[in-house]
Amino acid sequence: MKKIIYLLAVLLIFGCTAKRKQSKIIPNYEKEYNYSSDILTDQTPIKILIKEQTNEIEKNIAGLFGKEKQELNLKMRLFINENGKLDYVKFLKWSNSLKKSKVTQSDIVNFLDKQIFVKVKSNGNNIKYAFDISLKPEGAIDEDGFAVAAEEMPSIVGGMKSLASKIIYPEKARKEGIQGRVYIRAFIDSTGNVVKADVFKGIGHGCDKSALSAVKKLHFIPAENHGKKVNAQVVVPVLFRLK
Numbered sequence: 001m002k003k004i005i006y007l008l009a010v011l012l013i014f015g016c017t018a019k020r021k022q023s024k025i026i027p028n029y030e031k032e033y034n035y036s037s038d039i040l041t042d043q044t045p046i047k048i049l050i051k052e053q054t055n056e057i058e059k060n061i062a063g064l065f066g067k068e069k070q071e072l073n074l075k076m077r078l079f080i081n082e083n084g085k086l087d088y089v090k091f092l093k094w095s096n097s098l099k100k101s102k103v104t105q106s107d108i109v110n111f112l113d114k115q116i117f118v119k120v121k122s123n124g125n126n127i128k129y130a131f132d133i134s135l136k137p138e139g140a141i142d143e144d145g146f147a148v149a150a151e152e153m154p155s156i157v158g159g160m161k162s163l164a165s166k167i168i169y170p171e172k173a174r175k176e177g178i179q180g181r182v183y184i185r186a187f188i189d190s191t192g193n194v195v196k197a198d199v200f201k202g203i204g205h206g207c208d209k210s211a212l213s214a215v216k217k218l219h220f221i222p223a224e225n226h227g228k229k230v231n232a233q234v235v236v237p238v239l240f241r242l243k
Contacts (some may be wrong), residue, residue, distance in 0.1 A: 029088060033079045034120070035130035049118045050131055057115070058135055064103050064111065072135040074098060076108075082126035084117045092132070143196075146187045146233040152224040154188040154234050166214040169240060170206030178203065182211035182238045190229040192220040200235050211238035 029035075065072060073095035079088040089109050120129045156162055183201040186194050197215050202208035215236050223232035 029079050029090070030077075030130060033087075033128040033130040034122075035077070046118065046120055050120075053118050054131065054133060057112070057133055061108060061111065061133070062135055064107060065101060068098075068101050068103070072098070075132060075134045077130055077132050078112065078117075079128070079130045080117045080120075081128050082119070084119045084126075086112045086115065086117070087128070093134075143187065143233070146231045147223060147225070148233055150223040150225045150230060150232050154186075154192070154220040154223045154232050156236075157192070157219045157221060163214060163218060163236070163238065166217050167238060167240070168210050168214070169242075170210055173205040173207050173240065174242065176205060177242065178205045178207065179241050180207070180239075182207050182240065184211050184215040184236045184238060185233060186215050186218075186220075186236055187231070187233045188220045188222060189231050190222050192222045194218060194220070203240070207238075207240050211240075214238060 062072060073093065074091070075093035077090040077092060078086060079090070081087045086109075089105075089112060091105055094105070119126050121127065180203040181201075182199065182203055185198050185200040187196040189195050194216050197212055199208045199212060202211075215238065218236075222229045224230065
């Protein structure tokens with residue numbers, strides 16, 4: 001009994017005096033490794049080499065997944081040292097479908113560790129740099145490339161009348177007296193085409209599918225920033241109201 005009491009006392013004292021584990025601040029590697037800096041963008045030959053290197057790496061990583069490559073949706077940032085070797089990998093996107101794959105993040109890092117990367121110079125010296133690798137399912141778009149805000153946001157050619165003319169009220173919803181708004185998120189490219197659309201908020205009963213179909217048929221006046229047409233995403237409200 002005395003041994004038990006002594007042990008409890010020791011544990012209590014240790015628990016009270018033990019130092020707390022402090023949180024670690026992650027370094028800003030993007031700054032240290034010249035990510036998206038003028039050093040990379042202004043050197044056209046280097047930019048071309050990195051692009052070729054990126055395409056080859058994406059192809060090889062996709063090969064690791066075999067048949068699963070059709071479901072690939074991942075994005076990572078590679079940090080390269082002065083000697084053209086990988087220092088760090090930051091996984092920015094790893095879709096749920098990949099979590100079931102036999103290929104792990106460690107497998108990808110092990111593959112990248114064996115690669116020799118392009119060496120980048122500044123003022124005659126090799127420098128550290130970083131760039132992104134992105135693999136998407138066939139037909140997928142990079143949603144990050146579509147602005148959520150712009151000086152002039154996309155607008156429907158023909159206005160809401162054009163949208164209304166394309167809406168088909170589902171018979172089932174009509175019979176059940178279903179009314180409301182369906183909100184469709186649409187990705188509009190710099191030419192005004194809808195390249196992707198999905199249901200942001202729906203009401204079901206076939207209305208979501210009908211609204212999605214209607215928005216996909218629309219053409220938009222593209223967004224503009226500083227007089228230049230750009231990709232942008234908008235949320236389009238589609239009203240279903242019985243008369």
